[in-house]
Amino acid sequence: MFRTTPLLLVLTGLLLGACTPKEPHLQTSIALSDGVLLPAYGAWTEADRQLAASALAFCAGNEDLQQARQSFLAAQGSWAALQPLLIGPLAGGNLAWQVQFWPDKKNLVARQVESLLQQKPQLTQDDLDQASVVVQGLSAYEYLLFDAGLNLADATQRQRYCPLLIAVGKHQQTLSAEIHQQWQGEAGMAAQLNKFPNSRYAEAKEAVADILRAEVDALDGLKKKLGTPLGRQSKGVPQPLQAEAWRSQATLANLAASLATAERLWLGVKQDGLRSLLGSERDELARRLDQAFGDSRERLAAPQRPLDQLLADKAGRDQLGALYDSLDRLHRLHERELAKALGIQLGFNAHDGD
């Protein structure tokens, strides 16, 4: 005679639990959290750790300017890759300004760096941590390593600027490590994308909405980052010095890094991204989004010249204009069609309040 034991009941329960498919939003939230968001925050933290080490090595004469610039570009690239993932502690604390100061219409970065060093020639870490966000981040670091008016290969200049370079590197390392820590652990941000309800999200769909909104904001941001130097906000007059990362000529590389992350959110690492939430009746929309991502990606990979050179002639400007239109299509597809197809409200009070 068959007797049900408590153990058997537990085992059956576990088996059933394992076989029960997770609610799709929950599945997507977990997949994106573990496959895309957490690794990207980890990569950013690691790049900033290397940046801080590079600043010390460069200033001690153990690294050349070329190597220091490479470390900077890696850190800046990992930050660009994080743009579609600005949810949780970094966004909630409004800390992005401490990482990068853009737009910088009045060249505040150069002015405030020089004025800070004039006031504090023996700059300490504490001085920097208390200073304006304008000088705390990658934009100031970029100014030091790339501005045409400076040359840190020169020992005298290194002496003047190295305390700031080291302090910015350290500030970034500390900030990214703190944020990364807030992503981890039982009450961390990743856990809040894995189990619902929690103190942040009432249900998994809210988490997916937050992720989609961050992606849509980032796509809109890409348009601004390209549109500003293209002159879309200044009657068509190109503004090369208004571009993000113009000094390091990394504007387009940064756009490509952000776009790649957006596409990872769409596809997921194992075909388990936002795309997997669209039912088969939405195949046509999914294909249009695939194509829109592909089109933007290819247009971003095509130019063989840096942004300032592209802006200088008509052929280059036309190429950038076509890229802008491609990003615009991608953004609108997300904002208008994907959000609606997923039944997600992107919210409007943050952007369109009164």
Next chain:
Amino acid sequence: MKRRTLLAGGGVLLAAATLGGWRLMPGSRQPLLLSARDDADGRHQAVGYRLDGGRAFATPVAERCHDVVPHPHLPLALFVGRRPSRESYLIDTRDGRLLQTLATPADRHFYGHGVFHAGGEWFYGTENDTREPGRGVIGVYRLQAQRLQRVAEHPSHGIGPHQLLWMPDGETLVVANGGIRTEADSREKMNLDAMEPSLVLLHRDGRLLAKERLPEPMNSVRHLAVASDGTVVSGQQYEGGPQDAVPLLAIKRPGQPFRAFPLGETQRRAMNQYTASVAIHNELRLLAVTAPRGNRVLIWSLDSAELRLDAPLADCAGVAAIAEGFVVSSGQSRCRLYDCRRARIETRHLALPAGLWDNHLRLA
């Protein structure tokens, strides 16, 4: 648990049991939540919902509304047109019937806020004189036979007035002059280099009683809450750069000047230079603020300025006091109820439709 951890976590969550099945004050009549809201296709609505999720009405309206002004004793509410709308909608809150589409004169538009006088006969709303763009006026309307008619106006003694409320005497208006000049049919800010925000006390007959300013000219005074003891709190929106450390809340305690409300640096920074709605809980002496650019709901003790809650809520919007604490809506998420009666603030997810809630909400 450390206090900081508690605050960062958004208080204590009442989990599954509160989802869907939870009812507010069982057996009693549910308060009616009034708000402007969009439908999924972006069409504007004036809506009323019971807090347990039951829909009282969802009336389509032509233009996007901002604040809602319930009548003090009749089942009516005016859904006020959002800048630069020239229309507001008088709604029967029992069934959502549109009783009147109220229009401003051709050279005025609404700024999204207004108040009914306690007697119920008079309505006062902030308006723009578009012949002299930015010159603030208070439109005076008389309610007769369920219709509002504009009968007079007073200067707001400032530029770009936004919210106005009654002081406890019921005869004195407190007006937030945002200080930003805009033209008819436009939301373009014309005077960011010469803003003049101010807080004005005005008798409802138009007499200017007091006018005060904050030290930062680009700190636009926009939203207000008034406590029963006459304490006024304002929420600002800062038009300067993101690098400027500017206080975004100000307070005028009875008999004292209008000055910054002391904010922790973490909260100031998190607000991202923008506050949306402000509410005061009179019995619990609490102040609640939504900061949708920072996606934060913040609650302080009104008297000690001690921070009681700093909780994430994506695209948070309206906030209103209720017996237990505060109800908060969102453009993206489910509405929350923050139960503030104990030391630990508890968060409940309300069974109202999620998202698409516009800037303000009122409970009637």
